[in-house]
Amino acid sequence: MVHTVLAALAVWSLAAAAGGPPASAADSLATAPGIRQAPGVRQAPGVIYTTFQVAVARGTAHGHLLTVDLRAPRVSVDLLYPGAVGARAPVSALATARGATAAVNGDFFHFVETQHPGVPATGAPSGPAVAAGHGLKAAVPAGQRFGPAPPPGASPEDVLGIGYDRRARLDRLTLRGAAVTGHGTLPLAGLNQYALPVDGIGAYTSRWGPAARARAVCGTDTDRAAPCTARVREVTVARGRVTAVADRPGDGVPPGSEVLLGREDGARRLAELRPGDPVRIGHRLTGRSGVPLRCAVGGFAVLRDGRTVPGTDTVTPAVRTGAGIGDGGRTLYLLALDGTPGEPGLTLTELAAVLRGLGARDGVDLDGGGSSTLVTRAPHGGQVVVRNHPSGGAERPVPNALGVFAED
Incomplete structure (x- = not known):
């Protein structure tokens, strides 16, 4: 399945949709096997936005991608949240409040409570969370998680983290x-x-x-x-x-x-x-990495050391948000699919293949479905704009997001 997806994978930039100047050749994403890549739009030095299309057996999935160069001196990533663990807000509102250049939604969360009548949903995320170096919360037990079943060997403590060494990594908190x-x-x-x-x-x-x-x-x-x-x-x-x-x-x-x-x-x-x-x-x-984390978001790995994690789901397509790590932790790939009717979505195995094709060695699945949202700020300090098409036609309030900060 993975090799089939990689062979079929195609990516086209739709730079005009971003409303900004085209990126220079130096800022273009590296071409990888199975990917056709045109220059994207430079949101700021070190931050590129593009759109892409992925051909799968069920049709063509459309998505949106941020490529973040963590080596860029004025680029940083932090966890956005609405001031409380047990609260939610749209990604665009979270990015606006913090002045982020771009953002994608983060962890799965306690969305609705149907199993215990009279008990309200909290909106709190499932996995650990770290923002601005502060530990906000720990992981719920494995059987209490929301979202798809993780691959064997995964832990509810798994996170994608950004260390004070300015490198992204898979970690366990x-x-x-x-x-x-x-x-x-x-x-x-x-x-x-x-x-x-x-x-x-x-x-x-x-x-x-x-x-x-x-x-x-x-x-x-x-x-x-x-x-x-x-x-x-x-x-x-x-x-x-x-x-x-x-x-x-x-x-x-x-x-x-x-x-x-x-x-x-x-x-x-x-x-x-x-x-x-x-x-x-x-x-x-x-x-476990021993490196203090500036930020972390819960999410289980679908790609590790360039290989799809054994046991990753191969049959259930859905609208996905994912994050990939490349260049020894120096490049971060953040993507969200469109959720418009008729979109085929991606299985978790296909998500791993897409992340690998973009250049990632490691990758995680973040909350998807109606939560999948990618936003960028319009050029020259403009308003935050939702770039993908969330399921249901509008943003779903979420508990956290990965925010990208950069100066022009």
């Missing part, structure tokens, strides 16, 4: 944290998550936002639809002391406070705490 009390040390199993592991304790900071935490104690590590547990305890901590306790999840986090939420055995351990008890809370996200 694990939560390390604990609450130290007079009764002992309580390991943390969650940070700002819409779902906690069974028997676990999660910490919620002001970055969580005003969303309700009721969903965090529903489902299990392997079954998202499992009932909500009644064994719940919540403890609010401020200035190193317990200020309140409750037997159900609340919403929001009081200013200057942090909330500990436990389920099952985690609830039992938190039940030992009383108002006034001392508590010290610490947590951080630790990557």
Whole structure:
């Protein structure tokens, strides 16, 4: 299947659609086997926008591509989010608020709640998230993820990250944290998550936002639809002391406070705490690469070291958003497909083939379907424009996006 796709792959630039000056030959994307590439549009030095077409057995998929040279001195990438983990906004609004040159949507997220009536959706993403060097949240259990089934060996902790060394990489972010009390040390199993592991304790900071935490104690590590547990305890901590306790999840986090939420055995351990008890809370996200990440977004790999990840889906086409890494981490490819009626979409295996054909050695699948959105800013500081055609005819609010920043 992969070789068939690569043999059929064709890319044409439609520079006029971007409304900007053509890029120079030096800025053009490198030609790769199976790809016909014309010069794109230079959004800024180091950032190229093009459109493309991919011939597959079901028809021709149309997409939009950003190629980001992380070696360019005035180019950077950061995670955009609407000021709270449990919140959503359109990609165009996220890019406008931060002054980004371009952006694509990010992680899968808790979009709707149909399995637990009366429990509101949080809008929070599934995987870890890092913005401006700050760890926003950790990964939900594998069975609580939204989106397609990942390939064997994938982890809900998998991310695409950009390090302070200005290189993109595949990484895996694990939560390390604990609450130290007079009764002992309580390991943390969650940070700002819409779902906690069974028997676990999660910490919620002001970055969580005003969303309700009721969903965090529903489902299990392997079954998202499992009932909500009644064994719940919540403890609010401020200035190193317990200020309140409750037997159900609340919403929001009081200013200057942090909330500990436990389920099952985690609830039992938190039940030992009383108002006034001392508590010290610490947590951080630790990557396997050893390189501090400036930003990270959850997404599982479909391409690794130039090869499609074994077990990647070959049969289910969909509108896709993907990110690829090339040139030893110095080039970032961000693409989103059109979602207009009749579009054939891509399977995950085909997405891997497209990313490889563009020059990527590694690549991840990001949220697709109605979430797939790519935006760029019009030349000379103009407005942010949605370049692809999202499913349903309009942008879907999303929890985060990868934003590209560059100076003309």
